[in-house]
Amino acid sequence: MDDSRFKRPSSFREERSLKNNTLSVPNSNNWLNPSKSQAGCSTLRAGGYRNKVALKPGHSSLDWHELTTTKGKKFGLVTNVDRLLTLDLDHLKSTNYPQTLVQISRKVPLYLIRPPLRVDKELLRRHNTKDDCWCVIQGKVYCLTNYFDFHPGGVDILLRYCAGKDATKMFNEYHRWVSYDKLLETCFVGVYVE
């Protein structure tokens, strides 16, 4: 990755050192004083600095939990589902089971559909805008549009590395400990087929 706005977790792994069982990081990056307040933080253990952004009011992790367990559970949090029955329909007919398409037409939330929607590279690539942003993590396809403003790492990095792409490698590089499958449960679109 060559974008200087986003520091990689590994970029100063060599520079960090352990003194008296506490993590110490170079002064230039030590503004969080991790030895006092953040020593248990997994991000610091993974690389030693934060790339977090300030989230808008009403976009904390608790707010996300509230959204996913209310509106999300009821309707799912995938945007532009209508498009699947219009623009994408011909493509879906050749790659999916009829039962899947019937459930979509009956407005069953995508995260509940069985067998799940099969998404190939072409379909993934078509959903690559901010309003309709799909990405793959570990073989599962998620719609990130509703999650953008809740992401502690910011919107830009998601748009750049996730939109219409397989983001597994980048996800694991930044925070493989994050329970994406739980966080994005109701944003589930389908399974990735290569």
Ligand code: HEM
């Ligand atoms: C697509 C699903 C993703 C989810 C659900 C997700 C979730 C999260 C969560 C929960 C955190 C907070 C971690 C903490 O408190 O230590 C976080 C931080 C962050 N994420 Fe993601 N993330 C996703 C994808 C990505 C991707 C693909 C990238 C990079 C290309 C990325 C970059 C970051 C960065 C830079 C931070 C801030 C890390 C820090 O400095 O503490 N995220 N993300």
